[in-house]
Amino acid sequence: MKTVRSDFEILKKTINNQPLTYLDTAATSQKPNQVLAAIQNYYLKDNANVHRGVYTLSEQATQAYEDARTKVGHFLNAPSARNIVFTRSTTESLNWLAQSFGPGQVEAGDEILLTYLEHHSNIVPWQVLAQKTGAKLKYVGLTEDGQVDLVDFADQLTTKTKIVSFAHVSNVLGTLAPVKKMVAMAHEVGARVIVDGAQAVAHLPVDVQDLDVDFYAFSGHKVYGPTGIGVLYGRTELLEAMEPAQYGGEMIEKVGLESSTFQPAPWKFEAGTPNIAGAIGLGAALDYMQELGLAQVSDYETDLMEETVTKLLAIPGLTLYGPQNGHDRYGVAAFNLAGVHPHDVATILDQEGVEVRAGHHCAQPLMAYLGLPATVRVSLGVYNNSADIDRLCAGLHQVREYFAND
Numbered sequence: 001m002k003t004v005r006s007d008f009e010i011l012k013k014t015i016n017n018q019p020l021t022y023l024d025t026a027a028t029s030q031k032p033n034q035v036l037a038a039i040q041n042y043y044l045k046d047n048a049n050v051h052r053g054v055y056t057l058s059e060q061a062t063q064a065y066e067d068a069r070t071k072v073g074h075f076l077n078a079p080s081a082r083n084i085v086f087t088r089s090t091t092e093s094l095n096w097l098a099q100s101f102g103p104g105q106v107e108a109g110d111e112i113l114l115t116y117l118e119h120h121s122n123i124v125p126w127q128v129l130a131q132k133t134g135a136k137l138k139y140v141g142l143t144e145d146g147q148v149d150l151v152d153f154a155d156q157l158t159t160k161t162k163i164v165s166f167a168h169v170s171n172v173l174g175t176l177a178p179v180k181k182m183v184a185m186a187h188e189v190g191a192r193v194i195v196d197g198a199q200a201v202a203h204l205p206v207d208v209q210d211l212d213v214d215f216y217a218f219s220g221h222k223v224y225g226p227t228g229i230g231v232l233y234g235r236t237e238l239l240e241a242m243e244p245a246q247y248g249g250e251m252i253e254k255v256g257l258e259s260s261t262f263q264p265a266p267w268k269f270e271a272g273t274p275n276i277a278g279a280i281g282l283g284a285a286l287d288y289m290q291e292l293g294l295a296q297v298s299d300y301e302t303d304l305m306e307e308t309v310t311k312l313l314a315i316p317g318l319t320l321y322g323p324q325n326g327h328d329r330y331g332v333a334a335f336n337l338a339g340v341h342p343h344d345v346a347t348i349l350d351q352e353g354v355e356v357r358a359g360h361h362c363a364q365p366l367m368a369y370l371g372l373p374a375t376v377r378v379s380l381g382v383y384n385n386s387a388d389i390d391r392l393c394a395g396l397h398q399v400r401e402y403f404a405n406d
């Protein structure tokens, strides 16, 4: 894969007089110059509101916005750009599903099936739906190394299961869900399947038709795009049948005093002026990923993750959670150092310019399931390299020395 570090201006920065070693891509990725240029170019040359002007500039802005939708459609191999709804984030995509798709899909006594791996944004909206409808929430357990337990999944799927929603890749353990198998099993009992792709899209090619998912959600900012733009892919007939979550300008066809009619999907979901620049920035990020080659990105990151895991496991007192190898993880490694609070680890690493996450990673039910109050988490992006991992490990040795002398 071509060297990409020079595309990321921010990596030239120093933190505490040390080179920035950014190992928190799972929280948000850094943005390449190509994405920043696309956003600036839009504001410099094409800025106008979309879908309303008959004048040329507005048509150009609309074209750029709709081109971005087409790029997302190609990125996910959706049947058409019309299967792509722009949202604010994964969180918003999942909330819209829980609010708009959920009520027609579940009633009292029905079941919503999640897994213990979920991020809060794929738990709380379903809790609220369950509370409102009288549906029951159920959680699928994990195997020893943090994979979805397919035996438990099969046991928990019943004819009452109406919604199955789970992460494609875990933001804590980095494990990859066997999506195709789970979708086939869920469809067998008549359930609809929603996949939270927040941690997957930056690390592996995603084909929504091959996976046969009903809905797929992700955030632009985790795939080298800007914040404030997200995606909801939906199967055509489901999007057509689904009510909008918000109402207002842009999404309407005709407004009367008592009632209104709406645009077809996906536009009926995009009320008000959308995040035009965000969508265009996301389109540029996806172009960037395609140019690097998704298979090449995946291979490069797997090799770097193998190296990361090997080097981490060589540190005395370090416990790594989830798979004990690099090839079963996608972008993420969570661990603890014996006798040291994860926040202390992250604080000392920060002194060395090494930026990692510490805490519950918005996955408190998973932490409780694993019996952990918190962990340190490192996560990789296309710009990370062996030198970053060496700085991380040197920092971790320093943490150990510091606490040994304490």
Ligand code: PMP
Residues within 6 Å of the ligand: 026, 027, 089, 090, 091, 092, 119, 121, 122, 167, 169, 170, 171, 196, 198, 199, 219, 362
């Ligand atoms: N799901 C997973 C698996 C995530 O890792 C995240 C972000 N940490 C989210 C959902 C939520 O993403 P956002 O905050 O961009 O909505």
